Amino acid sequence: MRIDPYMLFSVRRRQLLSSVTHTTNFVDEKRLGATLRTIISYGILFLFLISGSASALDPKCELVDKVKPDVEAIRELKFKNSPKCEVLNREDFYRFKKSQYDADDGGPGRLENEEAAYKLLGLIPESYRYAYCLSKEAGDNALASYDPRTKSIVIPAETESRADILAHELTHALQDQYFNLEKLQRRANRGTDSALALGALAEGDALRVQREYIDRKKQKIPEEKITDSAECALPPALNLQTEFPYTFGALYVDFIVARDGAASLDELFKDPPKTTHEIIHRERPAGVVRTTEKKFRPLLSESLGEYTTGLLLRSAVTKEDGYKIAKHLRDDEFSYLAGKKIRWRTDWDSVLAASNFKRALASVLSKRFGVRIAEAPNFVLAAGKDAVSVESVGNEVVLEISSTG
Ligand SMILES: [Zn+2]
Numbered sequence: 001m002r003i004d005p006y007m008l009f010s011v012r013r014r015q016l017l018s019s020v021t022h023t024t025n026f027v028d029e030k031r032l033g034a035t036l037r038t039i040i041s042y043g044i045l046f047l048f049l050i051s052g053s054a055s056a057l058d059p060k061c062e063l064v065d066k067v068k069p070d071v072e073a074i075r076e077l078k079f080k081n082s083p084k085c086e087v088l089n090r091e092d093f094y095r096f097k098k099s100q101y102d103a104d105d106g107g108p109g110r111l112e113n114e115e116a117a118y119k120l121l122g123l124i125p126e127s128y129r130y131a132y133c134l135s136k137e138a139g140d141n142a143l144a145s146y147d148p149r150t151k152s153i154v155i156p157a158e159t160e161s162r163a164d165i166l167a168h169e170l171t172h173a174l175q176d177q178y179f180n181l182e183k184l185q186r187r188a189n190r191g192t193d194s195a196l197a198l199g200a201l202a203e204g205d206a207l208r209v210q211r212e213y214i215d216r217k218k219q220k221i222p223e224e225k226i227t228d229s230a231e232c233a234l235p236p237a238l239n240l241q242t243e244f245p246y247t248f249g250a251l252y253v254d255f256i257v258a259r260d261g262a263a264s265l266d267e268l269f270k271d272p273p274k275t276t277h278e279i280i281h282r283e284r285p286a287g288v289v290r291t292t293e294k295k296f297r298p299l300l301s302e303s304l305g306e307y308t309t310g311l312l313l314r315s316a317v318t319k320e321d322g323y324k325i326a327k328h329l330r331d332d333e334f335s336y337l338a339g340k341k342i343r344w345r346t347d348w349d350s351v352l353a354a355s356n357f358k359r360a361l362a363s364v365l366s367k368r369f370g371v372r373i374a375e376a377p378n379f380v381l382a383a384g385k386d387a388v389s390v391e392s393v394g395n396e397v398v399l400e401i402s403s404t405g
Contacts, residue, residue: 059161060085064166067163074213076262084150084152085153085155087154090139093156097135098135098136111131113300115131120401120403121401130238137229144168146170146173153173160222162221169206170209171210175202175206184272190302191305192305192308193274193276196241197273198274199245199249201265201269201273204252205249207249208250237311237312244279248279248307276306277306279307298338301334302333303334304332312364316363316367317360317363325353328349328356329357332347340403340405345397346397346398355392361399384405385404385405387403388401
């Protein structure tokens with residue numbers, strides 16, 4: 001999952017800020033599933049958006065100027081210039097989302113490769129139309145977006161004007177003007193883990209401003225109607241993953257501000273967190289964090305990271321155990337190769353952690369392929385058209401799955 005590759009920050013319906021819990025490290029998925037659900041999306045903003053002319057007069061865009069001074073006061077940064085604003089009808093908004101996904105920098109096959117790789121890994125079900133549904137879901141439910149390439153706030157015409165949502169998007173505009181979000185994003189999007197981590201900082205910051213704006217103005221938040229088409233309802237792991245920048249990001253930013261003061265956020269943008277580990281545990285791991293480079297890249301080569309590993313393990317062990325195991329992940333390299341094959345090398349902080357992961361992984365795989373896997377140091381499994389191997393040496397566990405189907 002590449003969260004938000006071009007930082008087209010969208011705030012999705014169903015976002016209820018007040019219910020973010022400040023007490024736990026782990027997502028209680030039922031509570032969050034029903035409350036703070038947001039999605040962020042992909043791609044490049046097409047030129048037709050900047051060329052919009054009459055839209056500057058749209059009342060929704062006029063509201064942007066009214067909200068600006070409060071955002072400056074809350075965020076303690078002045079706008080260097082005014083972000084553009086564009087209102088699109090839902091159909092155009094959807095088309096625009098779709099074109100963004102299609103134009104993703106991984107090339108036209110990027111989403112299809114991710115879909116195939118995640119299915120082989122078992123992160124999403126076989127039946128889910130990932131490549132198709134990501135833009136559909138985002139197009140249906142976005143309330144507004146900010147795009148750093150064109151410096152524009154984009155608002156679907158059919159949505160109700162909401163000042164707090166604009167405060168949120170304006171915060172992204174400030175982040176962009178001061179810290180060059182586009183550049184940060186390009187770097188972070190080399191991997192799932194780093195994209196989630198940057199997303200958490202950016203969204204946590206924007207949610208904090210949005211929440212303070214609501215308090216300041218005593219703004220009422222309307223009940224949101226959700227359009228969840230049955231065909232594109234997000235599978236649980238994907239749902240939790242897309243929520244991560246908001247749920248964990250809000251907790252992370254509040255923690256940082258309470259500990260180090262609001263100005264420390266600006267310092268963080270200069271050297272942003274690179275792993276979900278850092279967001280979840282609020283500590284920067286010692287040593288250099290490797291960011292997966294695209295230079296040597298089969299079809300996909302990246303790092304899934306702690307949070308996504310936890311999501312995968314939840315399907316086999318109790319969810320809390322899944323996250324506890326994943327906590328000890330030190331580093332990982334996930335590749336999808338031509339010929340429907342994935343290779344996932346994971347590096348753990350101890351031999352014990354590696355063997356705990358391996359046991360949980362065996363259970364994920366037995367469930368997924370419907371074959372009982374006997375406890376063994378290393379195993380190879382043939383399940384119909386699929387061949388699976390898990391090998392470990394010391395702190396390292398390597399999973400390979402290839403499919404001829
Ligand atoms: Zn946002």
